[in-house]
Each structure stands twice: as structure tokens, then as C-alpha cells.
Amino acid sequence: MARCTNTKNLEVHHKRVDGGNELDNAEVLCQDCHANTSSYGDTEHDSPPAFTQKTKDEALEQAGNRCECTRISCH
Numbered sequence: 135m136a137r138c139t140n141t142k143n144l145e146v147h148h149k150r151v152d153g154g155n156e157l158d159n160a161e162v163l164c165q166d167c168h169a170n171t172s173s174y175g176d177t178e179h180d181s182p183p184a185f186t187q188k189t190k191d192e193a194l195e196q197a198g199n200r201c202e203c204t205r206i207s208c209h
Contacts, residue, residue, distance in 0.1 A: 136204065137200075137201070137202065137203065137204050138163075138164060138167055138200075138201035138202075138203040138204075139200060139201070140164035140166070140167070140200065140201040141199055141200045141201070142164065143164050143165040144162050144163070144164055144194065144197075144199070144200070144201065145162070145163055145164070145165060145168050146160050146161070146162055146163075146185050146189070146190045146193045146194070147160070147161045147162070147163045147168050147171060148160070148161075148173075148182050148185075149161050151173060151179065151181075151182050152182070153182075154182075155182065155183055155184075155185050155186070155189060156189070157189055157192050157193060157196070160185060160189055160190070160192075160193040161193070161202050161203075162193050162194055162196075162197035162199075162200070162201060162202045163201050163202065163203050164201040164203070167201055167203035167205065170203075170205065170207055
């Protein structure tokens with residue numbers, strides 16, 4: 135499965151809304167791929183608390199500062 139190659143406008147997304155704010159629940163996505171997630175723009179459920187800057191930085195480093203999306207519907 136191809137991975138998105140975008141390196142601009144990256145956001146750290148929660149993989150699971152109820153999965154906590156640790157690095158194992160963080161996924162780096164570009165804005166386009168983030169907008170294609172099932173939870174994006176969901177106003178019926180509360181958003182999880184924001185990641186700390188440390189977790190965001192670690193997630194970006196772990197992802198090689200590029201989008202981690204492998205969803206076929208995005209790219």
C-alpha cells in the first residue's frame with residue numbers, strides 16, 4: 135500500500151479517539167489526509183485532549199516529517 139509523500143501542512147492526529155495522548159496513539163497526517171479520516175469534523179463527539187508539543191515533535195520525528203497515511207481513498 136502506497137504511503138502519502140506529503141511533507142507540508144502536517145498535523146498529529148489521534149488514531150483512536152479513546153486511545154489517549156501517548157505517542158502510540160499519534161499519527162502524522164497532512165491536512166488532506168487528516169480531512170479524509172472518519173472522525174474529522176465530527177461534532178457529535180468530544181475531541182480528545184490535544185497532544186503535548188513533546189509528543190507532536192516525537193511523532194513527527196518518528197514519521198520522518200512526512201504524512202503516514204496509507205489509506206487508498208486519500209491519494
